[in-house]
Amino acid sequence: MLKKLGVIALYIMTGLILYVYGDQLLVWLDNYARDFLLSTIVVATLLSLFPIIPYPIIGGIVGAAFGTTLGAFVIWIGSSGASIIMFLIVRYSFQDWGNSILRNYKLTEKVTLLFEKNAFFAIFLSRLIPVIPSIIVNVYSALSRVSFINYTIASTLGKMPSMMLFAIVGNTLVTNPRDLLLIMLLYGLFVAVVFICFKQWKKRTLQINR
Template identity: 80%
Template sequence: MLKKIGALALYVIIGLLLYLYGDSLVTWLNMYARDFILLTMIVATLLSLFPIIPYPIIGGIVGAAFGPALGAFVIWVGSSAASIIMFLVVRYSFQDWGNAILRNYKPLEKITVLFEKNAFFVIFLTRLIPIIPSIIVNIYSALSRVSFMNYAIASSLGKMPSMLLFAIVGNTLVTNPRDLIIILLLYILFVVIVFGCFKLWKKRVLPN
């Protein structure tokens, strides 16, 4: 019980501090991100772990500072690290409670069992679609019996395209704003293709 209370209290305290000083961190990113790559990764991790500011904005700022390739790498490290940290905190502090809930309701238990059997693909797919809240994927994966290695690899790989998009958008706004519409249309097409593949996969796994 003390472990759960301590983990929750620490999360709330850090979240409150970021809420109070989040604007200052964004200002710092705008001014000094280019000069402090490691510190920028840490800030990106914190702002992904506590999304008081939409992460695409952070990605855009970092992309404008470092360029699309290095900027994408920096925010990918931050986002991936944040998801892994949250997974570990929930897994080792709350999994016993959460897993009991997942197993006590038959419809939810069936979904969870199916999820665990196809965890790598499902996690990877959900990461490709940025409109799916990352925190839901993090917590649900941690409460289930998905292995840490499967989660970490699938989650990190799946984040690559969206992080690259955020960095490219930020860099394009600074260098050539006219290309922004083409980039967004290409990404929308990419998401539609991924969603279509998911529908086909679901029909095979879950036949009517």
């Protein structure tokens, strides 16, 4: 119990510090990000781990500073690193407590078993949709019995398109705002195609298992 309370207290304290200095961090990113690549990755990781500022804003600033390719890489590393850190914190501090809750009710147990059975695709697809809070996916995955390897691969791969989108949007706003609508339409089409393919795959899998 003391370990859990210590982890919670540390997380809250760090979050409060970032909340207080969040505006200064944004100003620093806006003015000095392109001159300090490693520092920008650290800041991007912290701001993803503690989502006091919407991450698309961070992605837009970094994309405008570094350009589409390097900007997408920076925020992808930051976001993926934060997700892995959160997973490890929850897995090794709260899984025994959280997993017992998930298995205590029939509905949550069925949902969790289904999630674990299709963990890779469930995590991968959830990462493709930026509106799904990353922290929910991180915590739920950590509380379940999803392996660290499956989570890491699915999460990092699934984050690539959305991080690229954030960087492209930021760079496009600076260089050619007219292309923004086209980018959004293409991303929406990409997500739709992925969902259709996943449904077809699930349908075929069910037919084979019958």
